[in-house]
Amino acid sequence: MRVYFDAIFKAHETPRGHPENPGRLDAALKGVLDAGAEPRRPGPREDVLDAVRRAHDADYINYVEGLCGGSDLIEIDGDTWASPGTCSAALTAVSAMLEALDSREGAYILARPPGHHAGFRGRALTAPTQGFCIFNTAAIGALYLGEGVAVVDIDVHHGNGTQEILYDKDLLYISTHQDPATLYPGTGFPHEVGRGRGEGYNVNIPMPPGAGDDAFREAFESVIMPILRQYGPRAVIVSLGWDAHRDDPLADMGLTLNGYKYAIKSLAALQVPLVLLLEGGYNYDVLRDGSRMAVELLTKGDADTGEEPSESDYAALARLRRTLGELRRYHGKYWRL
Ligand SMILES: [Zn+2]
Numbered sequence: 145m146r147v148y149f150d151a152i153f154k155a156h157e158t159p160r161g162h163p164e165n166p167g168r169l170d171a172a173l174k175g176v177l178d179a180g181a182e183p184r185r186p187g188p189r190e191d192v193l194d195a196v197r198r199a200h201d202a203d204y205i206n207y208v209e210g211l212c213g214g215s216d217l218i219e220i221d222g223d224t225w226a227s228p229g230t231c232s233a234a235l236t237a238v239s240a241m242l243e244a245l246d247s248r249e250g251a252y253i254l255a256r257p258p259g260h261h262a263g264f265r266g267r268a269l270t271a272p273t274q275g276f277c278i279f280n281t282a283a284i285g286a287l288y289l290g291e292g293v294a295v296v297d298i299d300v301h302h303g304n305g306t307q308e309i310l311y312d313k314d315l316l317y318i319s320t321h322q323d324p325a326t327l328y329p330g331t332g333f334p335h336e337v338g339r340g341r342g343e344g345y346n347v348n349i350p351m352p353p354g355a356g357d358d359a360f361r362e363a364f365e366s367v368i369m370p371i372l373r374q375y376g377p378r379a380v381i382v383s384l385g386w387d388a389h390r391d392d393p394l395a396d397m398g399l400t401l402n403g404y405k406y407a408i409k410s411l412a413a414l415q416v417p418l419v420l421l422l423e424g425g426y427n428y429d430v431l432r433d434g435s436r437m438a439v440e441l442l443t444k445g446d447a448d449t450g451e452e453p454s455e456s457d458y459a460a461l462a463r464l465r466r467t468l469g470e471l472r473r474y475h476g477k478y479w480r481l
Contacts, residue, residue, distance in 0.1 A: 145250040147176050148240040149183035153256045155229025156278075159217060162225070163394060163426040164258065164276040171428040172254050175435030179443070186240035195242055196235070198287040199280055199309050201265045207265075208234070209279060221273040232276040233257060237421075241285040244419045245379060249441055250412075252384075252420040254435070255281065259422050260303035260383045261329060268305040271329035275301065282307040282383045282421055286317075292378035294318070298407055299385025299423040300395040302332025302348065306383065312340040314318075316375045318347040318368055320360065320387070322397050326353055334470045337478075340372050342426070344478030347371060349471065351388075352463040353396035356454035357403035359464045360388075364410050365370050367471050370390070371479045372414060379417045382408075386425025386434045390454060398456065401437050401449035402429070408438055418442070 154166035176183060186362045198203060211218050212231035220223055238257035244251035261268060261275035261283055268274075286293045295310070297303040297319040310317045317338075324332045327362050338346035372380075386404070388397040411418055420438060425431050433450060440447035456464070472481045 145184045145245060145252065145439070146247060147181040147439065148186055148244065148251060148253045148255070149173055150236050151183045152229065152236050153233050153254070155227070156233035156257045157217060157227035158225045160337055164256070166256070167428065167429055168425065169256060172435040173269035173421060175432040176254065176439050178418055179370070179436045179439035181218055181439045184244045186236060189239045189242060190243055191295065192235050192239050192242065196238055196279055196282050199264070199284045202440035204265045213259050215336040219338045223273040225280070230257065230278060237281045237461065238279060241281050241419065242288055245289050245460070246381055248417050250418045252435070252438060254422050258423040259295060260299060261301070261305045263305040263308040267432040268308040269329065269331045271304050273327060277305060280309055281379050285381050285419065286310060289379055293381065294372060294375060294377035295381045295383060296411060297383035298326045298388065299383050300392065301327060301385065301424060302329055302398050303383055304329045304331045304475065306326055307331070307336065307346055310342065311338055311346060312342040314341045314345050316345050316371070316377065318349070318371065320349045320351055320363055322395050323350045323352055326347040327395060334467060335476050344475065347451065347471070347475060350467060351397060351452040353397050354457055354460040355464055356398040356456040357400055357406065359456040359461055360399055360403040361406050363468065364407060366468055367481060369410055370481055371475070375413065377416055379419065380411055380414060382396050382418060382420045382421045383409065383423045386427070386430045389427060389430045389434070391427045391430055392425065398454050401434055402451060402456045403432055405437060405447060405449055407439060408441055412442060420472065
């Protein structure tokens with residue numbers, strides 16, 4: 145598998161104390177190096193802006209490019225910032241995605257800024273902010289590869305930008321996330337199934353706060369993997385946020401690295417290229433240990449998580465099961481569930 149990293153990803157700066165900062169990449173990089181990976185830099189590409197234009201409005205792209213022209217940090221909204229290095233970082237993340245997809249090999253892309261909250265014109269759906277995101281690298285990759293691609297988003301936040309961009313496309317988008325009634329960006333309910341050609345291709349699985357590895361596993365076994373197997377992807381892009389871990393400071397889910405390991409292992413069993421893209425994750429130890437685990441798992445076939453699996457409390461598991469029942473009702477006409 146390929147691991148992508150470029151120092152330019154650290155040139156996207158945010159104000160002091162911001163949870164999404166260059167130090168996150170140092171932690172993740174330490175993890176992949178511990179696993180024996182040799183990170184590579186993506187090569188330059190002439191088609192990167194063309195790929196971005198398929199997912200984002202031209203005015204939005206111009207607006208972002210304008211922000212990077214200055215010499216200072218510029219606030220886009222209460223959460224999201226641009227600095228002089230932001231455009232180079234965001235475009236290089238897209239280059240890494242396109243290169244990984246072209247290679248038809250598995251990859252882990254350690255990039256910033258993250259992307260899954262960035263919609264067609266920036267702020268997506270009803271979200272109050274862009275949630276630290278600039279260009280939606282996962283959605284750009286999905287539109288670049290086209291037919292047969294699947295995006296699986298296991299960041300703790302709903303990938304509202306990815307949903308918005310892919311909503312009327314027959315490209316599969318599956319997201320697990322903490323219940324949107326309890327967490328930014330406030331979208332990602334089971335009834336949001338896609339529109340037009342995209343009907344049935346948008347699958348949202350909200351998880352109750354406190355949901356542990358057992359709940360996550362149940363969601364994968366009963367809904368996510370059956371749909372993926374029926375869809376038969378030729379590549380899977382994973383929006384990999386480490387913030388569903390119980391130690392993450394920004395959210396309230398209860399996963400350990402065992403839940404992540406189960407998810408990555410299940411997706412790898414599809415035996416198609418798996419492109420992991422770093423999205424969120426704000427606990428440095430989890431970023432490091434999770435990144436090490438992911439690379440070891442995909443290169444050596446197994447990995448020690450160093451953690452005991454977590455169990456959901458009774459109420460959380462009962463709520464998840466009601467949600468899975470709801471999903472069967474909404475998606476039962478598109479998929480055998
Ligand atoms: Zn997140």
